[in-house]
Amino acid sequence: MPGHQLAPDIPDKNPDSPPPAPIPGIDPDTVLREERAHLAASRDALKAMREHARSLSADAAGDWVSRQVLQGLLDQRVTALADHPDTPLFFGRLDRAGHDDLPLTIHVGRRHVHDDGSRPMVIDWRAPVSRAFYQARPSDPMGVRLRRRFGFHGGELTAYEDEPLDRSAPRHESRILTEEIERPRTGPMRDIVATIQPDQDEIVRADLSSTVCVQGAPGTGKTAVGLHRAAYLLFTHREKLSRGGVMIVGPNRAFLSYISSVLPALGEVRVEQATVAGILGDHAAPEDPSVAALKGDARMAAVLHRALWLHVSKPEEGLLVTRGINRFRVADHEVRETVASLRGTTRYGPGRAALAQRLAHAVLVRMEQRGESPDDRVQDAVARSKPVKQLLDTVWPRVTPEQVLFRLLSDAEFLARAARSDLTGEERDALVWAKPPRSWKSAKWSAADAALLDELADLIERTPTLGHLVVDEAQDLSAMQLRALGRRCRTGSATVLGDLAQGTTPWSARSWEEVLGHLGFAEGMVTELTLGFRVPREVLDFAARLLPSVAPALAAPRSLRPGPGSLTVRRITDLPAAVTEAVAQVTAREGSVGLIAADAAVPALAAALTAAGVAHEVLGPDSSAESRVSLIPATLAKGLEYDHVIVAEPADIVTAEDRGLARLYVVLTRAVTTLTVLHAAALPAQLAAQADV
Structure with a gap:
């Protein structure tokens, strides 16, 4: 499989490096006044664009249906042009050398803004000319003389930095860039459009025809990269993707709520977001993990194919x-x-319909042989006739996915015929229900069954496909779940995101080549992000002690942020008291707070917080955290980030499931400012070498 690793051209951060020196002959106060005036004018222009879109009428459309479609498009345009006062319209500027017809000065922002004369005031960050903002460097200035970054507080422009792209100019660390990356967060995930790094930008701008798989260590921004790639593709291939659509698939609804604001902030309001359960069916019957893993195995595809066609x-x-x-x-x-x-050469449903038509055609041939002149209407009538229907019901019966799977899991002999040598006798015994339901209508399906039902549904009738699919935390999906997602973009492409070290399911992938193969994109490009921007180095190094045990083949991640003092590991005797004390300490600082514990410990900790008068919210699978303090079951922590994270009793997280060390690795890497680890029991051996601090 083709693949490569991107090597970012970013030095380790030096917190003592001086800020960029002012450019001689330029008065900073004058520059700020001019840029603030441009910001105000840009906001006025955006308001005018929105009012113009609001004034347009769908009445010009010829019929009622067309008017409804056009009105929907106009409403979406108005929504996309909304101005968010706390979000700056532009975050950068390029002063170009001027060897083409483009403007010499370009302000780069989240969306395009033009004045009443159609002159651009802000250029969309996704436009080709804006690429230089992310990729230009002294060794390759890309026609740019100077890059300017802006600092904002809320929606107010407060500062700027100039970076001459001259080989002779000394390179300085951008404090504005650093402060934006490190800015405390509350509420949903923010876009990273102002801080996209060159290696991330390469992934974001990958062509629509390319399927890209991103192995991303914690804090490398892989989720944000996937979302920004979706926004970039919608901008670049608007017409094509408006027909096929784009979908974001996340691990749970809490995660989708966390990322829900990113694409709307970039002006994209027509992107569907779903969980795997939301796509395949929200089935949740309890099931032994070993049986679920067996049902998720790729071998089940052949078993299901035979099971269906055995009905013919x-x-x-x-x-x-x-x-x-x-x-x-x-x-x-x-x-x-x-x-x-016809058997096995087409999908089951169309094959049944084709059989009826071919039999009817054979009858029409005999009618013609007797001198009759039947037409297509006669053939259709014959295909619907009682004798043809009776033969179809006997030879090629109409079936549903539930009927086929019910028979497979309740009839040991039928399962043996369908499995052949693909499953062992022990595996077949494990799959067959000990006490089958009375009928398929009363069956309670599990999450693993949902993928099998979807496979059967596609064998019966083709699944509609999308233009592009973004799959996050893909390492946790079974082969059958990956097949289900892959057929939803079989004529499009995908962005696959995840971290093999964070695999926590019994069927977690061991390689991205395996994942891409199950998705149907074996030729996809695999790239790796190992440079973290969010998780402090001290925290990341602590969590990385688990890597040899959970993903020995992966390179250890590294962080740009040293984060001295960001890690506290403390042994305690009274866990509830220590937790409430730690929460009180971190809430005195700016930013969001996440208290993460083993799922079974959450009720007791919630009671302790309530008794101490600490306002908090317990995160559930369907909830969106609105409180500043969130209490998170460890199984829901994946993909989330908090400024201050408190981890309660790591040993309980490890012992709660088979891949508990991988779960703990996930939990320990949720912090973007400070991590406090509280433990009464001994730390896992892999972490015990870290002395309590």
């Missing part, structure tokens, strides 16, 4: 159709040949 039987009789006083017979051998020619 060999015809024993021919077909006799009576029309008026005439009788027309299709011999049994001809019926068998027709069934054999």
Whole structure:
């Protein structure tokens, strides 16, 4: 498989490096006044653009349906042009050398803004000319003389930095860039459009035809990169993707709520977001993890294929159709040949319909042989006739995915015929229900069953496809779940995001080549992000002690942020008291707070916080955290980030599940400012070498 690793051209941060020196001959106060005036004018222009869009009418459309469609598009345009006062319209500026017809000065922002004369005031960050803002460097200035970054507080422009892209100019660390990356966060995930790094930008701007798989260590921004790639593709291939659509698939609804504001902030309001359960069916019947892992195995695809087609039987009789006083017979051998020619060469549903038409055509041939002149209407009538329907119901019966799977899991003999040598006897015994439900209608399906039902549904009728699919935390999906997602973009492409070290399910992937193969994109490009921007180095190094145990093949991640003092590991005796004390300490600082514990410990900790008068919210699978302090079950922590994270009793998180060390690795890497680890029991051996601090 083709693949490569991107190497970012970013030095380790030096907090003592001086800020960029002012450019001689330029008065900073004058520059700020001019840029603030441009910001105010840009906001006025955006308001005018929105009012113009609001004034447009759908009445010009010819019919009611067209008017409704056009009105929907106009409403979306108005929504996309909304101005958010706390979000700056632009975050950068390029002063170009001027060797083409483009403007010499370009302000780069989240969306395009033009004045009443159609002159651009802000250029969309996704436009080709804006690429230089992310990629230009002294060794390759890309036609840019100077790059300017802006600092904002809320929506107010407060500072700027100039970076001459001259080989002779000394390189300085951008404090504005650093402060934006490190800015405390509350509420949903923010876009990273102002801080995209060159290696991230390469992934974001990958062509629509390319399927890209991103192995991203914690804090490398892989989720944000995937979301920004979706926004970039919608901008670049608007017409094509408006037909096929774009979907973001996340691990749970809490995660989707966390990322829900990113694309709207970039002006994209027509992107569907869903969980795997939301796509395949929200089935949640309890099931032994080993059985769920077996159902998720790729071998089940062949088993299901045979199980479906075993419902097609060999015809024993021919077909006799009576029309008026005439009788027309299709011999049994001809019926068998027709069934054999269709069996397994098409999907089950269309094959059944095709069999009816071919049998009807055979009858029409006999009618013509007798001098009649039947047309297509006669053929359709014959295909719907009682004798043809009876033969179809006997030879090629109509079935649903639930009927097929019910038979497979309740009939050991049928399962053995469908499995052949793909499953062992022990595996077949594990799959068959000990106490089958009375019928398929009363069956309670599990999450693993949902992927099997979806596979069968696609074998019966083709699944509609999307233009592009973004799949996050893909390492936790089974082969059958990956197949289900892959067929939803079989004519499009995908962005696959995840971290093999964070795999926490019994079927977690061991390689991205395996994941891409199950998705149907074996030729996809695999790239790796190992440079973290959010998680402090001290915290990341602590968590990385677990890597040799959970993902020994992966390179250890590194962080740009040294974060001295960001890690506290403390042994305690009274966990509830220590937790409430730690929460009180971090809430005195700016930023969001996440208290993460083993799922079973959450009720007791919630009671302790309530008793101490600490306002908090317990995060559930369907909730969106609105409180500043969130209490998070460890199984829901994946993909979330908090400024201050308190981890309660790591040993309980490890022992709660088979891949507990991987779960703990996830939990320890949720912090972007400070991490406090509280433990009464001994730390896992992999972490014990870190002395309590």
